[in-house]
Amino acid sequence: MPYAEEDTRKVQTAVIGRAESDWPVFLPYDHDEFDRFMLGRTREDFYCGTLLGGCGRKLSAKRYTDKKCHFAHRPPVHCRRSETGEASADHLYVGQALQRWLRRQEHQNVEVTYLDPGSVHGGAVEVRFGYGLAQVIRVQMARLSLREWQEARERLARGHSQVHWAYGPYCGLSHNEVEAAGHAIRISCRTEGETREVYVGTQYPDNSLAWSALAECRLTAEGIITPRLDSEPSTSCAPALVAFPLAPGTIAFTSAAELPLPGAxxxxxxxxxxxxxxxxxxxxxxxxxxxxxxDHPVPSPHQLHVIYSSAHLIPLADAAPSDPTWLIRADGALPLPQQADPRWPDLRPTPLPPEPPAERHSLPLGEDEMVRLFRSKLDQVARVRGLINWETLVGHAGAAPGDITPEERVRLLVAVDHPRADGKPVLSALVKPALTPPGPAPYFADVLARLGWRADLPEARVSEIWEQERRTAYALTLPLDESAATRQQQSPSHLPEGGVTSTINEARLVAGFRNHLEGLARGHGIIKWTTLLKRQGVRPSTLSEQDRVRLLAAVDGSYAPGRRLLSALVKKDGQNPGPAPFFGDVLAELGWKPDAATPTVEAAWRAAVDRAYSRDTSAVPTETEDRRWAKLGTTKSAVVEAARRTLVDAARRRVCVGWHTLAAAAGVKSADLPDKLREAVLVAVDSPTSPHGVLLSSLVVASEHTPVPYFDTVLKRLGRPHGLRPIELGQVRKREQARAFAEYGSGTTTGS
Known part of the structure; x- marks a missing residue:
């Protein structure tokens, strides 16, 4: 039957599971195929995904016999999604297909990033994999200028040992790849029944294309090899070689010296x-x-390098008596940040050549001590997901900003972050000048240059690196352990005047402030700063004025018009009504600037207090949590205890578990536990009274072995770094799983 005129409201693709999902679905046009598509699905399963550039709201699947079946928004509709047609989710299909393809070839640690996914034709897809995620496949879907393409190639080449490019049908760059490499790899999606299948093509200088299914291709050090490339005659007439495969991550080397390449x-x-x-x-x-x-970076003779990729051992039959008799042919190697590793005790890197003596100025504490103190302070700032003014940081060393020259400032910050290593955050990204909004300091580019980045980075690239390093510092820095907080409670008298020391768990202190101020907001109250500290068991004399500003700013995170600022509810002892004398400094730390709505600090304070007091009564629960547990025939404490025992057992067995396992252990049905109750149970399991401080909640997975959607909320309620990007949240989850396996897997720890 011919279709009627196009329905301009139609949305042909969606995601399933949740709004942030990267699992796409394509709704077939025909009503018969629609019926097959809906088998096993409900009309509640589909979302206008944020990775599709959508609004995140639910979609309804519409069946028609006189026009194309499609998804439709539920009113009211306020969606700005620009791509809604058959190919609008191709970038997600490509990312999913490449993940499965790489895992079938036994590549490890496969992670997908979608760049600018809401743009026309889906932006770009980057799939990282292998040891240290040092290999990447970049699929360029959207159009890109030649300059942007060249910059992207340089950026990826600097950060990865192997980079393989592929091009979608609309990017207009494949001919540049053909000129550079003799051929280009093309990616395209075709509708086949209820899905979009990924095909790979080989483009040649005459613009001819040979297509094949992705499953028919393989990956080597040279890139994606299609059947067409495999069928081309080899340029070598050499006989087959004996080559023994080597397991990735089992071999390391150092003191590498480059040799001229023989013709054999x-x-x-x-x-x-x-x-x-x-x-x-x-x-x-x-x-x-x-x-x-x-194109692999030249391995430094001053570092240890681990062969993480596929590698083969080949005998050299024609080697001279004095030459090595074996050759390792490897696809890549990753440098280690340390100079020695107990797994390879005999390897000793070549010592670094001595640096020429630099001109030294007289610093208040001596350079080594100042670097140590700066590194310790910046580690504390990272734990509370904050930033610190340079002037405040210098003050902790007993110096004034004028005591340190601009050159010394850069040298000290470089020393804090030296040596640069993969996965190690640049802590100096957390330093900014006073009274400026969050962003890279003017001297941050000089610090990057001395750590190994290019000296002529554009301002936009510096900002990008700053944001990346700041988030990495927040994600990879652990909160202080419980023993430090215990020592602080037992012996508060040892804290010095003038600043927070390492014995105060700042993450927990900020979380305590936030929880207390939330309760205060519900009662429309105001609290003295000294009273707020005493409620947390902290003596006011242990914190400086700079600490006060920084900690209150950490409670609110950042400034945005219309956002609640709980720090507005804190006042100074004995002050007159109005904003606290330090509230202006807190606003400056948060990045506030006067505008028409809030031209003064007092106006910003009044608006912040009004917003803090306002509450959405529709969010108030209609029944207590205890009653909800009673309806299930149990108590929260019983479920928490059963969940903790089950998770400890899972940690000992080094496995993850789903809620069906936890619910069965507690004697309830998994379907009777909404996300809010599950979240509350996991928070209680990992509460600050936990004896070991590991996050057992990291072992809980949803269907398809994916993270539970509320893991970030659990982190927030526990006072841990939160609000992370998916890749950072995955890193935190993997790290916490490893800690749980190590803690309980030894067999020496008993769960409560």
């Missing part, structure tokens, strides 16, 4: 040849030759 095979042409000290796990060190791809 099996070295290949797109590689560099090195001679290095090599040691396998559990074996002795030996001098071996190693090849790495030509």
């Amino acid at each position: 095979k099996p070295l290949g042409t797109a590689v560099r040849l090195y001679e290095a000290d090599v040691q396998p796990l559990g074996s002795a060190m030996v001098r071996v030759r190693v090849t790495l791809p030509v």
Whole structure:
């Protein structure tokens, strides 16, 4: 039957599970295919996904016989999604397909990032994988200028050992790849029944294209190899070689020296040849030759490098008596940040050459002590997800800003973050000048340059690095352990005047402030700063004025018009009605600037107090949590205890569990536990009274072994870093799982 005129409201793609999901679905046009598509699904399963550029609201699947079936928004509709057609979720189909494809080839740690997903044609997809996520496949879906393409290639090449590019049908860049490499890999999606299948093409200089299914392709150090590339005649006539596969992560090397590349095979042409000290796990060190791809960063002889990728051991039958007799052909290696590793005890990197003596100025505490103190303070700031003014940081060292020259400032911050290493945050990103909004300090680019970045980075790139390093610092810095807080409660008299010391758990202190001020807001109250501290068991004399501003700013995070600011409810002892004398400094720390609505600090304070007192009564529960548990025939404490025992057992077995397992252990049905009750149980399991401080809640997974959607909320309620991007949340979850496995897997710890 011919379809009627196009329905301009139609949305052909959606995501399932939740609004932030990257699991796409395509609704077939035909009503018969619609019926097959809906088998096992309900009309409540579909969302206008945020990764589709959508509003995140639920969609209804509409069946028609006289026009195309499609998804439709439920009124009222306020969606600005620009791409709604058949190909609008292709970037998600590509990301999902590449994940499955790489895992079938036994690649580890596969993670997908969608860049600018709401843009026309889906932006770009980056799939990182392998040891240290050092390999990446970049699929460019949207159009990109030649300059942006070249900058992206340089950026990815600097941060990864292998970069493989593929191009969607609309980016207009594949011919540039053909000119550079002789061919380009193309990616396209085709509708097949209820889904969009991913196909891979090989484009040649004459613009001819040969397509094949992704499953028919394979990945090598040279990139994605299609059947067409496999069928092309080999340029080598060399006989087959004996090559023994090596397990990734079992071999390390150091003291690598590059050698001229001989013409004989099996070295290949797109590689560099090195001679290095090599040691396998559990074996002795030996001098071996190693090849790495030509675009792989040259391994420094001053570091240890681990061969994390696929590698093969090849005998060198024609080697001279004095030369090594073995060759390792590797796809990549990753440097370690430390100079020694107990797994490879015989490897000793070449010592770094001595640096020329730098001109030294007289610093208040001496340079080494100031660097140590700065690093400690910045670690504390990262724990509470804050920023610190340079002037405040210098004050902790007993110095004035004028005591340190601009050159010394850069040198000190570089020393804080030296040496640079993959996965290690740049803590100096947390330093900013006083009375400026959050953002990179004017000298941050100089710090980056001395740590190894380019000296001519554009301002936008510096801001991008600043944001990335700030988030990494928040995500990868653990809160202080319970023992530190216990020591502080037992011996408060040892705290010095003038600042927070490492014995105060700042993350918990900020969380305590926030919880107390939330209750105060419900009662429309105001509290003295000294009273607020005493409620947390902290002596006011242990905190400086700078600490007060920083901690209150950490309670609110950042400033945005219309946002509640709980710090407005704190006043100074004996002050007149109105904003506290330090509230203006808190606003400045949060990034507030006068505007038409709040031209003065007092106006901003009045607006903040009104917003803090306002509450949405519709959010008040109609029944207590205890009654809800009673209806299930149990109590919250019983469910928490059963969940904790089950999770401890899972940690010992080094596995993750779902809520069906936890509910069964507690004697209730999983379907009777809404997310709010599940969240409350996990918060109680991992409450600050937990004896070991590991997050057992990280072991709880949803369907498809995905994280539970409220894990970030659990982190927030526990006073841990939260509000993270998916990739950062995944890093926190994996780290906490490893801590739980290590804590309970030894068999020496007993769960409560």
